[in-house]
Amino acid sequence: MTVWRRPYSLDLTTVGAIFVVVGTAGYLGFFVFAAGSGMISEPEAVFFGVWFVPGLVVALRRAMLGVWVSHIGIRSRSLFHTTTVPWASVVEIHNGTGSMVGLDMGRVAIVIERTGGGPVQTPIQRGDFIQPFNFRPELGRLVTWPEHYDEILATLRECHRNARPREQRAPASPDPVRAGRPDQPEPVRRPAPSAAQRRDIHALTRQYERGVLTDAEYAAELARLRGDG
Structure with a gap:
């Protein structure tokens, strides 16, 4: 069985998303119980369910964003895509330009270079400073502080190095x-x-x-x- 894990500490955004998942699931459980016990009508339960279920799905996916590793490879989870690259196909893990639908987001992001395909931009971006008058949508991205970003990059590089055959390790x-x-x-x-x-x-x-x-x-x-x- 393959076990995927985040090899780094969680950022505050991900922790917040986990709390949202737990809270939304609790609300849904309450409405199901209330509908079954007759506390609210079925139409009301359906109405609330229509609003809360999509929110739960989005929050759950948001809590899963990041980079995961296992003994077989490295996996990048964004809001809409999951890309898995075997360790044997990973060439390098480095800084790159953070972009969204081809537009430069003005940040650097962690990028996985691979053989047999284009680079994989992970959702982890570096937030060097706050620009209150320059709104940049970050839906589907994890913008973390510089020290945490550097820690994640160094940890992923170490995972890549340790996954190589011993004779190929730098x-x-x-x-x-x-x-x-x-x-x-x-x-x-x-x-x-x-x-x-x-x-x-x-x-x-x-x-x-x-x-x-x-x-x-x-x-x-x-x-x-x-x-x-």
Whole structure:
């Protein structure tokens, strides 16, 4: 049996959708009970059912949005489509342009590059800032804060790396650095980093890429996080 799971923590929008599902299901259960016990008439029960059932379906699908993984592959669930890509067909998981019906949404999104087909844009988008006077509809998308977005991207990349045959695995890295940077020291054998260490190293690398840290500062802090003597 294939078990699909989200390998990352839930965003607030998804948690809200789950509460809506539970609340709507509770209302439907109440109206069914009320109609059966004669508390309300059958026409009234049908009227409320016509309104609540579609809302329950949409809320349930909304709660399922995101990227799921299993031992066989990776699955992207949007509001209207579900795309499953076997791990053997996944080339890369990276940032891409967030779009809707071909229109640029002004965000970056997580994209799955695959062989034998076009790229799969997942519903996960990065919300770098809030623009109150620039309304952009996000129905069917998950817009999450930058730190959470980076965490999801790093986790999915790690899942992809771990799903490859051992001889094809690249060395673990939180995120590639820009070309032209000084070569990093040769890797040495050390205990596998914990989840907290991976998050800290990933955040440090993102700062380095943005030019916040110098080469020397980055190397010193990276050695400290890795526990190099």
